[in-house]
Amino acid sequence: MINAERLVQEYGGSFRALDDVSFEIPRGEVVGLVGPNGAGKTTTMKILTGYLVPTSGRATIAGHDMIDDRLAAQRHIGYLPESAPLYKDMLVQDYLVLIAKLREIATRDRQRRLSAVIDACALGEVLTKPVAHLSKGYRQRVGLAQAMVHDPSILILDEPTSGLDPNQILDIREMIRGLGQEKTVILSTHILSEVEATCDRALMIVAGRLHVDEPLETFRRGHAVLMRVLGQVDDLRERASTVAGVQRAESIVDETGNTAVRLHTDAREGLLSTLGSCARDAGWTIIELTREHHDLEDIFRSLKLEKEEATS
Amino acid sequence: MNRTFAIAGREFRASLSSPLGYVFMLLFVIVGLSLFFFVEGFFSSGEASTRGFFKWIPFLMLLVGPALTMRFWADERKTGTYEVLATLPLTATQLVWGKFLAAFWMLGLALLLTIGVPIVASNYGELDWGPVVGGYTGALLLGSAYLAIGLVCSALVQEQLLALFLGWAVCGLTLLPDLAFWDSLFQNAQWLLELRSIGFASRFDSIERGVLDLRDLLFYLSATGFFLYLNVALLRWRRFTT
DSSP: OEEEEEEEEEETTTEEEEEEEEEEEOTTOEEEEEOSTTSSHHHHHHHHTTSSOOSEEEEEETTEETTTTHHHHHHTEEEEOTTOOOOTTSBHHHHHHHHHHHTTOOHHHHHHHHHHHHHHTTOGGGTTSBGGGSOHHHHHHHHHHHHHTTOOSEEEEESTTTTOOHHHHHHHHHHHHHHTTTSEEEEEESOHHHHHHHOSEEEEEETTEEEEEEETHHHHSSOEEEEEESSOOTTHHHHHTTSTTEEEEEEEOOTTSOEEEEEEEOOOTTHHHHHHHHHHHHTOOEEEEEEOOOOHHHHHHHHHHHHHHHHO | OHHHHHHHHHHHHHHHHOHHHHHHHHHHHHHHHHIIIIISOHHHHOOSOOHHHHTTHHHHHHHHHHHHHHHHHHHHHHHSHHHHHHTSSOOHHHHHHHHHHHHHHHHHHHHHTTTHHHHHHHTTSOOOHHHHHHHHHHHHHHHHHHHHHHHHHHHHOSOHHHHHHHHHHHHHHHHGGGOTHHHHHHSSOHHHHHHHTTOHHHHHHHHHTTOOOHHHHHHHHHHHHHHHHHHHHHHHHHTTOO
């Protein structure tokens, strides 16, 4: 459905925003584009939607080349740009009608399509309000409605949940999951839990390069465990790192006078109880033993470490 | 075609609801009427003629052309809405025509608001309507060229006011050969007369006298076409840059 082939994007001749990025996304898959800010997520989306022509490489959408056959390719796509830019002076309903007209939706289908997206995005209450008066959450939903008016087979959503409150985030995620039943969706985010909650697969982009293109299970490996014991225990790090399943242990500064380590583990079953019995044998009093919520930063850090290890 | 009109309609309504759009349209009308009634001394002369108004048209069009178009691309890029527009299945030509049409309607509306000039003049005697029709036709054509220049300037920058000043500067260049000042300096040199044929105001003189010469009309039309094409090329080129 979506094919990116060796995309390279250079800005100003020297800075490479994207460096040889290739991937393929089959019909009906929900894919998360993750990476730190400035990694190239938005650039990738701008190329896939035809806003930007890459320095080299090509993007193909539903069999249409984005450069040679841009209009045909763009008809298949609904796009929500970052921070949902809208005409602030327009009423919500007028804006959606405008987009429907520009999308060449036949007049007889227009009302049906508009009601469908107004329903899906829960915009019923704000239809006659100017966009300028809407909250961030509503604007995001108007942006989504705009992307879905023509019932596209592909949705490209740049940071669809940024700036929303937790309830709104849950709403949008649920909506994306629903859309993923029949549509191909690419969304970008820097929140890993978002990818886990909504996507089948994740593409990680760091500094313009594609790092991971695998199903999400990959991310679940390499969990970190935080272990904190009472008092000053000098050999905690050393002994904990010998436990089976622990790959690496690092000391953490504890200002309360206790001792803490972060253990990078392979997330095998029963690891926490193994650690518990190890502590009992050693005579430590555990005051905290938790699986850390592994976030993107950890993965970026471990990617970086792997890379450094590989080069040294 | 329908989509070009959809863009034009949205842009026209946005112009009418934008305070800056109003200010400049009113400024145009006020300046235009003041020049005619007070500076040119219409009431003291008491002649049934609109020359005192139409002779100022090149200057008035220069004033209002870039002002009507300054927002059109600059704001679109500044607020990011251009990204939505550019990823819709629309050609650059459709986008540019849509914007141009909206500006053209605004210009027509502004000129309509000066209709009081010939109406008042006709009360002072037998008014020759030929120059009036010629004057308004010429104003629309000359104005179109300035709108096209204004659009290009708006597509070059992201700040409306910068687009306005840039537009005034470029439109000002087209009036440069027309300045009477050169005559005293170069004593009617042949090259000056030839250069003057591309001056936007000199061409307007004959139109304003009621002589609609096809060559003059074609001159303004090709100038408009040239800058609209430049605008299309600029939008296409944007896809290759940030």
